[in-house]
Amino acid sequence: MDELIDILDADGRMTNRTAMKSEAHKNGWFHQTVHIWFYTLDGKVLLQQRGKNKDVYPLLWDVSVAGHIGAGENIITSALREIEEEIGLTIQPDKLQKIGVFKSVHNHSKNLMDYEFHHTFLAPLHLSLNDLRKQESEVENLKLIPMDQFTKELGDISKFKYVPHEISYYNTITKEISKCLATSN
Template identity: 45%
Template structure:
């Protein structure tokens, strides 16, 4: 779905303009997204398999929830909305813990240059996965995976192709923060 997003400068500051997400991608302009990593006290993270008709990384396993921040919306509100929409998990502001912001640039093709500032949140899963409902237009499946198995999968070239690539420092930031929460 195309939506209006606020355009940011290379430091992540609002420039005062907004445009359609598709246009921002075409021009390679920075905009904001949220990433919500859902974990449980058993050392597992919830990952989602992206729908097969997604423009980027179809059928690949990825962060629990991700979405663009609409123009004028704040990251926390977006995180709550996207989590509810994509996996049916209802959250309050107090359920989310922001661990940081990550700047990312990925050139998919000449018409899709993804320049994002990812606002990264953690939340603990306190209900069974069976109680979650996926948004089939965005998500093909969800599953819990042991953090150590997830990390090993990212090191195995034959398995790595099943996952959306994230830089090692991004993965380290997320996994370290989750481990601190589960100690």
């Protein structure tokens, strides 16, 4: 789905320009996204298998919930909207723990360039997998995987069919989830 988004400079600052998402991807213009990683208190992480019709990385496993931030949209509002759309879950804003903003550059083709700043959050998941409602057009499947298995599989991203984010990004995610788990026990 195409939508109007804010355009950023290479340092993540607003440029006071907007464009359609398709135009930003075609021209390699920086823009904002949200990433929300859900984890369970018994040490599992929720992964989303991207839809088979996605332009990039179809059917690869990825962050629990992700999406573009609309032009002028509040980052938290965007995160809550994406969570509800993609997995049918409504949570309170105070359940989101922001762990950083990560710059990501992927040149998929000459007409498709993802130049993004991921506003990244963690949130505890208190429902079972069966209680989540996946968005059919975006999400092929959902699964919970033990953190130690996830960490081990990140050693061979392509074999386990994960989206090829920077390994430093994945390392930050696993480290921060582990911290949350340590303080919750």
